[in-house]
Amino acid sequence: MTESNNIGLMNKDKLIQIFGYLNERLKENQLQLEITIYGGAIMTMVYDNRPATRDIDCVFSETNSKLLDNILDLAKFTFNLSDGWINEEVKEPLKSLLKEDKETYKIYSHLKILKPNAEQLLAMKILAARPEPAKDFVDAYLLCKDLGITTKTELLSIFNNYLPLTLVGERQINFIKYLGKDLGYDWE
Structure with a gap:
């Protein structure tokens, strides 16, 4: 694969670096954030099933959206991520859920990452x-x-x-x- 085809791909190590970076920016801005990740990001991080993912399917807790958008833009630039690297389209199928069973995946000082259980x-x-x-x-x-x-x-x-x-x-x-x-x- 050429370098240009790899732009924006996030493997497990890069995802961990990105979440660590987000935590530091949240800390600087005295923000607490809870994020629930779905899809490819989970399969890459938790199950080691994929070498990489192009986006992070997620839902954010309520927070200062202007500050959060700025932090996400900083991460996009810093890690050379493609447009749409944060994908909140998962909100649509979540509307059909009868129940949601979330588990804590990782806790940082200012960032808590949740994931749905395997079922x-x-x-x-x-x-x-x-x-x-x-x-x-x-x-x-x-x-x-x-x-x-x-x-x-x-x-x-x-x-x-x-x-x-x-x-x-x-x-x-x-x-x-x-x-x-x-x-x-x-x-x-």
Whole structure:
């Protein structure tokens, strides 16, 4: 891969550096911030499943948005990140959640990072069910393995704990069938 193709990619080490940098800027501005991360950032940091991610899918706690925007701009410049490196679009699917099970991932002096548990993350991956180059399928496969899911019934039960089954459409059904096949099960 050429240098220009790598611009904006964040591997585990870079993500840790970015969060440390954000904590220092928050400290300078006497701000406390709670951030919940989802998607690729979790798979990169927690599961070591991806070499890198292009963005951090997240939701911020209420804070001084003008100061926070300035801090995020400083991080973008300092770490040579691409536009959209912070992605708050995850707020839309979160509106459909029946419940949210967050766990603390890391606590700094002025920054607390939360993440959904593995079951909630799996339910969200099934809901998204995006085609490649999105990594939803690979992530769902890894989460099923990690959680020991062997049946469609188990998978749909987890999904239904977090999201209404009415959201399962043709795209999700095909996703689940292929997921079962790749895991070595018949989920027809």
